[in-house]
Amino acid sequence: MTIEAPARPGSAFLAVRDLRIHFDTDDGLVKSVDGVSFDLERGRTLGIVGESGSGKSVTSLGIMGLHRSKRARIGGEIWLDGEELVAADPDRVRRLRGHSMAMIFQDPLTAMHPYYTVGAQIIEAYRVHHPQASKKEARKRAIEMLDRVGIPQPDRRVDDYPHQFSGGMRQRAMIAMALVNDPSLLIADEPTTALDVTVQAQILDLIRDLQKEFGSAVIIITHDLGVVAELADDILVMYGGRCVERGPAATLFDAPEHPYTWGLLGSMPRLDRPLQERLIPVRGTPPSLINVPSGCAFHPRCPYAELTGGRSSTERPALAETDPGHFAACHLSTAERHRIFTDEIAPKL
Numbered sequence: 001m002t003i004e005a006p007a008r009p010g011s012a013f014l015a016v017r018d019l020r021i022h023f024d025t026d027d028g029l030v031k032s033v034d035g036v037s038f039d040l041e042r043g044r045t046l047g048i049v050g051e052s053g054s055g056k057s058v059t060s061l062g063i064m065g066l067h068r069s070k071r072a073r074i075g076g077e078i079w080l081d082g083e084e085l086v087a088a089d090p091d092r093v094r095r096l097r098g099h100s101m102a103m104i105f106q107d108p109l110t111a112m113h114p115y116y117t118v119g120a121q122i123i124e125a126y127r128v129h130h131p132q133a134s135k136k137e138a139r140k141r142a143i144e145m146l147d148r149v150g151i152p153q154p155d156r157r158v159d160d161y162p163h164q165f166s167g168g169m170r171q172r173a174m175i176a177m178a179l180v181n182d183p184s185l186l187i188a189d190e191p192t193t194a195l196d197v198t199v200q201a202q203i204l205d206l207i208r209d210l211q212k213e214f215g216s217a218v219i220i221i222t223h224d225l226g227v228v229a230e231l232a233d234d235i236l237v238m239y240g241g242r243c244v245e246r247g248p249a250a251t252l253f254d255a256p257e258h259p260y261t262w263g264l265l266g267s268m269p270r271l272d273r274p275l276q277e278r279l280i281p282v283r284g285t286p287p288s289l290i291n292v293p294s295g296c297a298f299h300p301r302c303p304y305a306e307l308t309g310g311r312s313s314t315e316r317p318a319l320a321e322t323d324p325g326h327f328a329a330c331h332l333s334t335a336e337r338h339r340i341f342t343d344e345i346a347p348k349l
């Protein structure tokens, strides 16, 4: 019997289809990612946003093939430049990692080893995928990359250890390491969360500049909509392991359709308004991914659940296209959502 390879959906550079990543734990099955789909083109940036525990990191680890463990079950399809990765040989995915796709993390020390110099680690990352390169060439490349990400005196700093760098400089060094092989997909998971506001802005500017220069596809993961406001072309909002809204960034900020997105927008810090005029941040706590609430997972926290005649707690809303390229999963009618947004939400944003 032959197993037919799944047909490639469309022609997007990265096409994720119905991605499911569940973990079998002693407490039960954790549905960390439960049916997420999106497309991303080269040269574009997708922001994935949601509160802590919504499945953002597991989504990105899944794309990178780093979720693998005996207790992980993965389903769906991940197409990277025409190649399907979920069913692919793990060795093949390992080769693509670092070369075609790379990742930066909130804490550079998860990616960098404390006992090796920054340069040695960038050189190693380069030589894994360029075995023909001499040490001298690889070192030159490492210095070039450190220079490119804004490390002063890169020919000297290349021999420093990670702890000799400040937090922001370490983040730059990790970006240099991620980009040393010129990957066409870069995933940045909360890249600025640990940094102070000024350094945060510098790192976001750097990612934007590098993307322009390298033309890669970028996914930025954050719990803070403010981080992706100026950076992302498209935004995907995750709640309880699922996508509740996605669409062009401008539309999501100007005309968001999902009550959870309203809550996220309402809790974005704004300096130009007194605190008491702000919307209350999303009340309650994120759901357990072992016992995901029935129907719409957001219903225990949603102020509008009662308006749907019981459907919110019994029936899972499907993602439906509200405008071209803009999708939301909510039982409220379009007219109701527009009325609530115009009357109650927009005046407070």
Ligand SMILES: Nc1ncnc2c1ncn2[C@@H]1O[C@H](COP(=O)(O)OP(=O)(O)O)[C@@H](O)[C@H]1O
Binding pocket: 023, 025, 030, 031, 032, 050, 051, 052, 053, 054, 055, 056, 057, 058, 059, 289
């Ligand atoms: N290896 C694992 N085994 C079991 N549960 C996991 C594992 N990795 C992540 N999870 C769970 O999956 C959920 C989503 O996690 P994560 O993707 O890290 O959230 P986010 O990045 O949005 O904060 C969390 O409830 C987390 O505890």
Ligand code: SF4
Binding pocket: 258, 259, 260, 296, 297, 298, 299, 300, 302, 303, 304, 305, 308, 311, 312, 317, 329, 330, 331, 332
């Ligand atoms: S489906 Fe119901 S609970 Fe879910 S967001 Fe819409 S109104 Fe709220």
Ligand SMILES: [Mg+2]
Binding pocket: 056, 057, 058, 189, 190
């Ligand atoms: Mg995370």
